[in-house]
Amino acid sequence: MSDVSAVKALVFDVFGTVVDWxxxxxxxxxxxxxxxxxxxxxxxxxxxxxxxxxxxxxxxxxxxxxxxxxxxxxxxxxxxxxxxxxxxxxxxxxxxxxxxxxxxRLNPWPDSVSGLTRLKTKYIIAPLSNGNVALLTNMAKFAGLPWDLVLSAELFEHYKPDPETYLGAARLLGLRTEQVMMVAAHNHDLKAAQKLGLKTAFVARPTEYGPLQKYDFEAKGDWDIVAKDFNEIAERMGC
CATH class of the missing domain: 1.10.150.240 (Putative phosphatase; domain 2)
Incomplete structure (x- = not known):
């Protein structure tokens, strides 16, 4: 595991990573x-x-x-x-x-709420999603997601993996990029974040696309954390 001692906030891809769309x-x-x-x-x-x-x-x-x-x-x-x-x-x-x-109205994966709740005790947690603010806010209410705030592509008027989304999240949080960890079930999302200096955590969601899943069964990069679920991320981050 890499040095993640500087991390103060974790931001999450949502569709497929947090919820089972x-x-x-x-x-x-x-x-x-x-x-x-x-x-x-x-x-x-x-x-x-x-x-x-x-x-x-x-x-x-x-x-x-x-x-x-x-x-x-x-x-x-x-x-x-x-x-x-x-x-x-x-x-x-x-x-x-x-x-x-x-x-x-999407349901969370079984470990999402418990893992996020644990992480929230020590870190700022927020989505960093292509979903718009209303979508992410309503989803959080529906699924019981305990975000501290909602970070949406809408705020930056750029969709991931445009750099403006990741850099914008760090800027709004008042943090350096190395103080922010991107969590995703998608290797390409983490690759884009890592290039900009964010820390990274990968969680596989091998049933996201059902029988149509063709990739993201496992980590394909040098990510700071590779975990089986959000609770393992919480454990690795000291929560």
Missing amino acids: RSSLIADFTKWSETRGINADWTALVDGWRAVYAASMDEVRKHPERGYVILDKLHRQSLEKLVKQHAIEGLTEADLHYLTMGWH
Whole structure:
């Protein structure tokens, strides 16, 4: 384990690292659709939705003249296209809103709340996510995530892995980059943070994408901590 004695704050990737987005959305939409009498392959829709996630943010990067677009809006734009592709009929405006807001209602992994609660006793903890502020705030309420504050890409008008997100988090916390630890289940996220001087912790979430998972089964970098879950991170950080 590297020297992490200077760390004063841990910031977390959220989708896949803190919350189980795939199983949460599939279960939510399946139960909801039964009350609406709507038939759809929700697993295919959810997987398709996540598959266009990165591309939707790339569009924002490619067209800065259009201004920053929050994730809720990107999710809604992608959903409308996917509903047509999957020939899901009978959805009202209220239905489309409910589905879009599904990303606000995600369940945590079993170790998330307990591990975060332990870390909170000694460190500042916050998400550092591409989710917008309202999304992350509502999710925290729904899932019982004990954040000290919400750090969102919306605050910096840049999506990860743009440097502005990681550097902006340290700046808002009044800390040097080496005093901030990025926690993620995604090696590429940690690589971007490490390049800027942040400390790093990897936790594998091998079922994040269900049977579609193709990577991030294990640490692929020289991270400061590699742990099985958040409670092990807390233990390694002296909590």
